Amino acid sequence: MSYVEDPGPGYGSLPPRAAFASDAASLSLSGTWRFRLSPTADFERDGFDDSAWDELPVPSMWQLHGYGKPAYTNVHYPFPVDPPHVPSDNPTGDHRRRFDLPAAWPAGPAVLRFDGIDSCARIWLNGVELGVTKGSRLPSEFEVGPLLRPRDNVLAVRVHQWSAGSYLEDQDMWWLSGIFRDVTLLARPAGGIEDYWLRADYDHTTGLGTVRVETDADVLLDIPELGVSAHPAGLALEVPVEPWSAESPRLYDGTLSTMAERVPVRIGFRTVTIDDGQLKVNGRRLLLRGVNRHEHHPRTGRAVPRDVALADVLLMKRHNVNAVRTSHYPPDPAFLELCDEYGLWVIDECDLETHGFGPLEWRGNPSAEPTWADAYLDRMRRTVERDKNRPSVILWSLGNESHTGPNLKRMAEWTRHRDPTRPVHYEGDHECSYVDVHSRMYATHAEVESIGLRSDPNERRRDLPFLLCEYGHAMGNGPGGLLEYRELFERYPNCQGGFVWEWLDHGLAAGDHFAYGGDFGEPIHDGNFVIDGLVFPDRTPSPGLVEYAKIIEPVRIEADADAIRVSNHYDVVSTAHLTFTWVLEDEGIAVAEGVLDVPTVQSGQSVSVPFPRLPATGGESWLTVSASLTSPSSWAPGGHVVGWGQLPVSPARVTERPARRGPVFRTAGRLLLGIGEFEPATGRLTTLGGHPVQGPRLDVWRATTDNDRAESAEGWREAGLYRLQHRVITVDADGDDLVVRTRVAPPALASGLLADYTWTSLGDRLQLRVEITPDGLEGTLPRLGLTMAVPGALGTAEWFGAGPGEAYPDSRQAARIGRFSRSVDGLQTPYVFPQENGNRADARWLRLTDAEGTGLHVEGDPVFDFTARRWTSADLEAARHTPDLVAGELVHLTLDVAQHGLGSASCGPGVLPRYRLVAQKTEFTLRFGVAN
Numbered sequence: 001m002s003y004v005e006d007p008g009p010g011y012g013s014l015p016p017r018a019a020f021a022s023d024a025a026s027l028s029l030s031g032t033w034r035f036r037l038s039p040t041a042d043f044e045r046d047g048f049d050d051s052a053w054d055e056l057p058v059p060s061m062w063q064l065h066g067y068g069k070p071a072y073t074n075v076h077y078p079f080p081v082d083p084p085h086v087p088s089d090n091p092t093g094d095h096r097r098r099f100d101l102p103a104a105w106p107a108g109p110a111v112l113r114f115d116g117i118d119s120c121a122r123i124w125l126n127g128v129e130l131g132v133t134k135g136s137r138l139p140s141e142f143e144v145g146p147l148l149r150p151r152d153n154v155l156a157v158r159v160h161q162w163s164a165g166s167y168l169e170d171q172d173m174w175w176l177s178g179i180f181r182d183v184t185l186l187a188r189p190a191g192g193i194e195d196y197w198l199r200a201d202y203d204h205t206t207g208l209g210t211v212r213v214e215t216d217a218d219v220l221l222d223i224p225e226l227g228v229s230a231h232p233a234g235l236a237l238e239v240p241v242e243p244w245s246a247e248s249p250r251l252y253d254g255t256l257s258t259m260a261e262r263v264p265v266r267i268g269f270r271t272v273t274i275d276d277g278q279l280k281v282n283g284r285r286l287l288l289r290g291v292n293r294h295e296h297h298p299r300t301g302r303a304v305p306r307d308v309a310l311a312d313v314l315l316m317k318r319h320n321v322n323a324v325r326t327s328h329y330p331p332d333p334a335f336l337e338l339c340d341e342y343g344l345w346v347i348d349e350c351d352l353e354t355h356g357f358g359p360l361e362w363r364g365n366p367s368a369e370p371t372w373a374d375a376y377l378d379r380m381r382r383t384v385e386r387d388k389n390r391p392s393v394i395l396w397s398l399g400n401e402s403h404t405g406p407n408l409k410r411m412a413e414w415t416r417h418r419d420p421t422r423p424v425h426y427e428g429d430h431e432c433s434y435v436d437v438h439s440r441m442y443a444t445h446a447e448v449e450s451i452g453l454r455s456d457p458n459e460r461r462r463d464l465p466f467l468l469c470e471y472g473h474a475m476g477n478g479p480g481g482l483l484e485y486r487e488l489f490e491r492y493p494n495c496q497g498g499f500v501w502e503w504l505d506h507g508l509a510a511g512d513h514f515a516y517g518g519d520f521g522e523p524i525h526d527g528n529f530v531i532d533g534l535v536f537p538d539r540t541p542s543p544g545l546v547e548y549a550k551i552i553e554p555v556r557i558e559a560d561a562d563a564i565r566v567s568n569h570y571d572v573v574s575t576a577h578l579t580f581t582w583v584l585e586d587e588g589i590a591v592a593e594g595v596l597d598v599p600t601v602q603s604g605q606s607v608s609v610p611f612p613r614l615p616a617t618g619g620e621s622w623l624t625v626s627a628s629l630t631s632p633s634s635w636a637p638g639g640h641v642v643g644w645g646q647l648p649v650s651p652a653r654v655t656e657r658p659a660r661r662g663p664v665f666r667t668a669g670r671l672l673l674g675i676g677e678f679e680p681a682t683g684r685l686t687t688l689g690g691h692p693v694q695g696p697r698l699d700v701w702r703a704t705t706d707n708d709r710a711e712s713a714e715g716w717r718e719a720g721l722y723r724l725q726h727r728v729i730t731v732d733a734d735g736d737d738l739v740v741r742t743r744v745a746p747p748a749l750a751s752g753l754l755a756d757y758t759w760t761s762l763g764d765r766l767q768l769r770v771e772i773t774p775d776g777l778e779g780t781l782p783r784l785g786l787t788m789a790v791p792g793a794l795g796t797a798e799w800f801g802a803g804p805g806e807a808y809p810d811s812r813q814a815a816r817i818g819r820f821s822r823s824v825d826g827l828q829t830p831y832v833f834p835q836e837n838g839n840r841a842d843a844r845w846l847r848l849t850d851a852e853g854t855g856l857h858v859e860g861d862p863v864f865d866f867t868a869r870r871w872t873s874a875d876l877e878a879a880r881h882t883p884d885l886v887a888g889e890l891v892h893l894t895l896d897v898a899q900h901g902l903g904s905a906s907c908g909p910g911v912l913p914r915y916r917l918v919a920q921k922t923e924f925t926l927r928f929g930v931a932n
């Protein structure tokens with residue numbers, strides 16, 4: 001059997017060891033290589049002429065440089081499940097790199113390190129084979145000292161897209177190939193440090209750190225800041241230290257040295273334990289406010305440079321994320337160094353997923369097959385050995401979605417034996433027979449609650465800490481229902497939070513839009529299921545991230561009987577680093593502001609402080625209190641807000657309803673009322689204060705979200721809700737009110753809704769009362785309200801209500817009450833797969849104006865939701881990519897009394913009952929006027 005189809009881990013590489021840099025000579029071999037897709041005979045030979053080959057950057061993934069195409073599948077293997085065999089048409093990229101050694105390169109041993117090659121490579125240096133590596137997201141190293149020459153070394157790497165290893169790498173992501181992480185040549189001085197494990201524990205009862213270096217070399221440790229000097233390896237040393245945590249990532253710089261080599265180290269002292277069924281670090285229970293992070297960049301795929309990893313870390317920290325699961329493979333080592341430095345709790349997951357056996361009822365699944373045992377263990381060893389020195393890593397994870405079996409159990413046993421200081425995670429061990437924490441994905445709120453209540457009959461599982469390794473599927477518009485998860489995590493000490501699926505949309509840049517599964521003509525694919533992140537592919541935060549940041553904010557500010565309650569939800573730190581400021585807004589206009597004196601609140605505690613002295617206000621007023629960083633931190637500037645709350649100060653002014661100024665006129669075939677003109681036959685508003693409009697009519701449809709399509713959309717479609725027809729029953733224009741009675745119903749069905757519109761003139765405004773009564777229609781509705789169209793020139797929206805971002809019933813914590821302004825274009829959220837978006841909630845009033853500032857005014861009684869778009873809901877529904885949305889002549893406005901929730905049914909629970917919009921008798925009122 002060829003090495004490609006050998007289920008084993010490969011051959012020729014050195015035993016795995018920690019990732020580290022030292023003062024020994026090193027040479028990056030990343031850069032421009034020669035490349036040819038399709039295997040070429042003798043290409044590994046020294047004298048082979050590659051001058052006619054293309055150039056390719058390394059690291060890279062060749063499909064993103066025009067060789068072959070990306071392909072996306074979630075669960076299914078894109079090749080026949082015939083393990084360990086792979087297609088004979090196996091794209092193979094031959095890579096060649098010539099290099100000279102720097103002048104001062106020392107003679108002697110040297111190691112060639114590959115940080116990641118997808119999926120299998122055979123490697124030669126100067127015509128001599130070094131070996132074969134598999135395990136795409138894992139390092140491999142080869143001894144090359146004797147082969148090196150000062151000039152014109154030739155490194156030849158043959159990379160196969162498919163290998164036996166592909167069966168273990170069925171993660172939900174793009175299939176992409178190549179040398180996608182760094183390649184480095186490292187001199188290995190005799191008497192140097194081959195590997196080390198710097199164990200740094202913290203005893204929270206004494207405040208002492210214990211440091212001990214495990215290594216084979218004669219190593220001395222220096223930590224100048226702690227007065228540690230020339231401390232020998234093997235011996236434990238106790239010193240008073242500040243512990244490391246994600247919230248206070250205290251690192252001590254030190255050095256490991258032998259006569260021959262010095263390794264700079266950054267030491268974080270912390271101890272992970274499971275006590276009383278709770279996961280703790282340094283004696284503190286953790287609440288994991290996490291995300292699952294894949295490595296992805298819209299142009300470079302899984303070749304993610306350090307600056308992008310840093311951008312991720314900063315964005316996470318600025319959105320209150322405190323934990324990352326490295327789904328579903330170890331990340332580039334640079335990412336974990338950043339987690340150490342900036343502070344994130346990490347579940348470091350092994351590169352393993354065999355999900356594609358699921359649809360085959362797990363028959364032949366490698367997790368249970370002895371032929372794959374070595375490959376499994378090899379992958380785990382390479383994970384643990386590489387990352388063992390990272391304080392941020394608090395749990396090891398065996399992999400993802402690989403069912404269960406002895407090979408996984410063996411990985412767990414080896415890991416626990418090798419590293420007793422970190423618990424083992426694997427969601428697929430449902431019985432929790434070989435893991436240390438109970439983990440689930442997409443459990444409903446009710447299931448989490450029952451786990452919290454410790455009602456599980458399985459005793460082992462019941463007594464373990466519980467976490468959601470995946471929840472809150474962030475596909476498209478959503479997720480909804482995160483608040484209710486947080487409430488459970490706070491109520492039940494064993495429910496220790498979770499990791500939203502997932503951090504990033506894996507869209508690939510395709511000109512003016514982002515591509516997803518199927519866009520490359522893949523015969524088998526999972527469409528836009530790869531677009532399910534909290535940030536867009538270009539790392540713009542989506543509304544889902546803004547919402548998550550608010551829900552997991554570490555400081556909560558709420559109203560508390562005439563006082564302001566400030567609660568500290570950090571796991572460790574106090575609020576001493578925060579400044580509390582307040583601003584009083586009268587109808588959204590700031591009228592006073594100040595600093596709030598809040599005593600330092602310790603983790604888990606809260607205080608109540610009195611309201612500041614506030615000036616009198618005339619309109620609806622809110623006090624917004626924000627907690628922000630007093631000084632810049634490593635991850636955000638001073639003034640960055642970590643938490644905020646709003647407290648009502650005074651309600652809206654009760655305005656005198658102007659005396660009615662009817663009546664309705666029918667004259668010369670026209671129907672007029674106040675500032676409006678109506679179509680006589682249908683009673684539909686056509687002109688409002690001189691502006692031509694397509695008057696408001698009942699509408700319940702929204703362009704379905706990914707979550708809708710997984711839960712309610714089929715029923716909505718069957719009920720014909722997307723194609724309602726309006727039958728005018730009567731237009732009653734006698735007297736002061738214009739009353740239009742209609743029945744609104746879909747073709748072919750008997751059920752519908754009765755909608756009565758009562759128009760009244762209030763002088764400079766027109767009041768519309770709408771009464772809606774289901775007529776045989778049952779179940780939920782996408783939304784409930786009106787649709788109208790106004791001239792496209794009305795391109796600016798200003799409103800007083802919830803904002804600035806979109807909000808839906810189960811995803812609206814991040815919206816505050818204020819006065820906001822956006823262009824109509826700026827109201828849209830450019831979800832990669834177009835769908836309902838941009839709803840602004842609880843508007844008290846809305847002005848839509850043109851460049852001169854004139855236009856229309858809509859007032860709620862008291863509030864309404866709205867969207868404003870340059871296309872219809874039907875256009876939005878039909879679009880597949882953002883450029884499909886083409887601005888028309890009109891602005892389409894929805895004015896709603898309610899929206900159905902979002903839920904996260906695209907993978908997980910649907911909309912919670914309290915957020916479902918059930919068809920029922922409803923009445924609401926709006927007033928229309930002219931803005932100038």
Ligand code: GAL
Pocket residue numbers: 074171172328400401441470473501529532907
């Ligand atoms: C999970 C899986 C993830 C992802 C998610 C859906 O089952 O672990 O990798 O596929 O579903 O987006």
